[in-house]
Amino acid sequence: MRFRVGLVLSFFALIIGVGCRKPLAPNVDRNLPPETWISAAPQDTITTKIGGSVDPDHPPTIATISVRFHLYWAGTDRDGDVAGYYYAVTETLAVPPPGFPTVPQLPGPKPQDYKFTTKTDSVFIFNVSEFRPDRQHAFFIYAVDDKGKPDATPARFVFNALDRFPPDPYIFAAWGRGPIYRLLANGTIFTRDTTVFITDSLTTGSTGNFGRAPLDTVPAASELTFMWRGEPTIQGTFITGYKYKLDEPDFISLPRDSTRKIYPLGAVAPGTKVFTLLALDQAGGAKATNRRFQMNFAPDTWFAGPDPNNFPQVGGERVLSVANWDSTTLRANETLQRTLLSSDSLVTLPAARPQRLTFFEFYQNKIYVRNEGETVHMNSWVLIHAGGSDLDSPYNVVVGSNEPALSDTQYVYAEGKFPGVVRPGPPNGSPIGFKYVLDNALVPSGTSVPFAPSPLHPVFDAARVDRNPYIGAYIPMQSAGQVFLLLKSVDGTGDLDNRIKVRPRAFYESTPNSDPLKSRVLTFSVDFPPVLEYNRAGFVPRPDTTFFTRTNIRFNLFASDVDPYDQANKPSTVGGPSTTTVLRWTVTIQGKTRLGIDTTYAPPGAFRVSTPSITISIPDYIAGPDVTAIVELCDCSECENADGTGRCITERIPFHIPAASPPTGASSTNSISRPGPGPSTGRSTPR
Numbered sequence: 001m002r003f004r005v006g007l008v009l010s011f012f013a014l015i016i017g018v019g020c021r022k023p024l025a026p027n028v029d030r031n032l033p034p035e036t037w038i039s040a041a042p043q044d045t046i047t048t049k050i051g052g053s054v055d056p057d058h059p060p061t062i063a064t065i066s067v068r069f070h071l072y073w074a075g076t077d078r079d080g081d082v083a084g085y086y087y088a089v090t091e092t093l094a095v096p097p098p099g100f101p102t103v104p105q106l107p108g109p110k111p112q113d114y115k116f117t118t119k120t121d122s123v124f125i126f127n128v129s130e131f132r133p134d135r136q137h138a139f140f141i142y143a144v145d146d147k148g149k150p151d152a153t154p155a156r157f158v159f160n161a162l163d164r165f166p167p168d169p170y171i172f173a174a175w176g177r178g179p180i181y182r183l184l185a186n187g188t189i190f191t192r193d194t195t196v197f198i199t200d201s202l203t204t205g206s207t208g209n210f211g212r213a214p215l216d217t218v219p220a221a222s223e224l225t226f227m228w229r230g231e232p233t234i235q236g237t238f239i240t241g242y243k244y245k246l247d248e249p250d251f252i253s254l255p256r257d258s259t260r261k262i263y264p265l266g267a268v269a270p271g272t273k274v275f276t277l278l279a280l281d282q283a284g285g286a287k288a289t290n291r292r293f294q295m296n297f298a299p300d301t302w303f304a305g306p307d308p309n310n311f312p313q314v315g316g317e318r319v320l321s322v323a324n325w326d327s328t329t330l331r332a333n334e335t336l337q338r339t340l341l342s343s344d345s346l347v348t349l350p351a352a353r354p355q356r357l358t359f360f361e362f363y364q365n366k367i368y369v370r371n372e373g374e375t376v377h378m379n380s381w382v383l384i385h386a387g388g389s390d391l392d393s394p395y396n397v398v399v400g401s402n403e404p405a406l407s408d409t410q411y412v413y414a415e416g417k418f419p420g421v422v423r424p425g426p427p428n429g430s431p432i433g434f435k436y437v438l439d440n441a442l443v444p445s446g447t448s449v450p451f452a453p454s455p456l457h458p459v460f461d462a463a464r465v466d467r468n469p470y471i472g473a474y475i476p477m478q479s480a481g482q483v484f485l486l487l488k489s490v491d492g493t494g495d496l497d498n499r500i501k502v503r504p505r506a507f508y509e510s511t512p513n514s515d516p517l518k519s520r521v522l523t524f525s526v527d528f529p530p531v532l533e534y535n536r537a538g539f540v541p542r543p544d545t546t547f548f549t550r551t552n553i554r555f556n557l558f559a560s561d562v563d564p565y566d567q568a569n570k571p572s573t574v575g576g577p578s579t580t581t582v583l584r585w586t587v588t589i590q591g592k593t594r595l596g597i598d599t600t601y602a603p604p605g606a607f608r609v610s611t612p613s614i615t616i617s618i619p620d621y622i623a624g625p626d627v628t629a630i631v632e633l634c635d636c637s638e639c640e641n642a643d644g645t646g647r648c649i650t651e652r653i654p655f656h657i658p659a660a661s662p663p664t665g666a667s668s669t670n671s672i673s674r675p676g677p678g679p680s681t682g683r684s685t686p687r
Helices: 002-018 327-332 409-414 504-510 516-520
Strands: 035-040 063-066 068-076 082-091 115-117 121-125 134-145 155-162 168-183 189-197 223-231 241-245 252-255 260-263 271-280 286-295 300-303 317-321 358-363 366-371 380-384 386-389 433-442 448-450 473-477 481-490 521-526 553-556 584-592 598-601 613-616 626-634 648-656
Touching: 035 134, 035 155, 063 068, 068 082, 068 134, 168 271, 168 286, 223 241, 223 271, 300 481, 300 516, 386 481, 433 473, 433 504, 481 504, 504 516, 504 521, 516 521, 584 613
Parallel strands: 063 155
Antiparallel strands: 035 068, 068 121, 082 115, 082 134, 134 155, 168 189, 168 223, 223 260, 241 252, 241 271, 271 286, 300 386, 317 366, 358 366, 358 380, 380 473, 433 448, 433 481, 481 521, 553 613, 584 598, 584 626, 626 648
């Protein structure tokens, strides 16, 4: 009973207590947020409007500011004070990532990007890149009041930061120091250390010098030194470091106090080089300068043919008959022992070979010594020997231990000589081999047929696909025309004598004789033209022959060809004539009419015939008595339609015939007559 009474009293006490509580106050934030604005900067891009609203077809222009820029901002709080500001800077990539045409969109700020400040201004240095002087950024800022409430709509502007004035780098000293070598007349190698200062750059002059060879060349095995300094171009900024690159795949970074780079001997491969230096500023921007140079002296080249005075003279030619081509017999020949056809080719280094514009020709069983401008036989071999010098490359001539063609070097040792030409070694002042470039101006059209550059010779290595085990260049001559031959020596680094960059014919025909480089192109003709055999018994007509008839005059125009080459039955090998001779005759008659007018007559059966026996009758409209036979003689059957198959000559043979009888009626004309040049004697130049 007592428990029930206590429970009731407790319940009433609870009701009375609840009825005495105060009412709850409403939960309302009356603190107004602050406002923020940027007071000194380019116009905010989100406020640009056209006609009161943003025009989607004409987005606002993004302003460009200096990479170092003084920004001002402000804030206000209507019911308190501004305690400070939070700001952030975002930026896009400087250059598009690989595989993309443009840079990505400008990102927004992350919470961790914001920094707090109580200032209302600051000098910012915005980041750019060494690869590009401008970069797109966005600046965000919002105020926070004294109760910690932020501005919910931060101020911002988007802009391009442009590094107009990066620091200036200066390479004030650069040089290469290394040895050069010369082969002296006594066979010794003279060595001298040489220092070459490097002053050329890709930015020399107002228009630059791209496409031109470097002005400075240092030895192939050089120690390279570069020294520099940098100078800021904006007051209050400083250089943060340098970057450089020569053969390195990427730029190498250096601190600001590093102003020298030395490449030790052998650290840089030969070739055309550009040393590039970047000076970096606080924004990451950079300005570049460079020095360019050639590392490795290019080799020199010359023709080193035989001395004609060492060969017997036969019929106006320097020629040696060879009865037996056996190697033992040839070694014993005293005439050949004084040429590069002997063991001298393995002993005499290219730098020791005298310069001569001569060469060998092999035809049938004869060795000819030819001078520049002479003619060689059709289907002959020509042999070109080259000399040359190289100042700084190793003599790593291509020689393999498996090469069977070098087995005869034992004979050189037996003669007490060292076969140094085919022994790799250190620099000795010589190139390691040669290439040639050939043009052939074919007759009769003169069309130039360019040949691809030859492979390197010599290459004494049976395991290589470009094996070419010959000291000289053996070239077959199977097209009639004029040859233009250019030699290019190759040094131990693979560099080529590339002073003549155009085709040899173009260079030769456009270069004055006073230019010493013209001697690097050798010219000669191919194919001896056929000849009329005037002194052969039965030859008709000889010059000034008198005939006693005007009709059925029988010509016997005997002819010969010293180097016949039948295109239909070509020889199976190079070095001799074909078994058949191709000759072709065309005859026209030139004289005067009764009125003294020059005229020409083409007799029937005398146009491009293959026989020397031609019967001719003179028409009455050629009054006589003095006439001329114009004879075209060719050693090719289709010369006009097949360039390079042979040559033609034209000769004029004057002779006499009885005068034409007086006309008995009206004068007559012949439809095939035509005016022609007046009669003359002498022979024309072959073509």
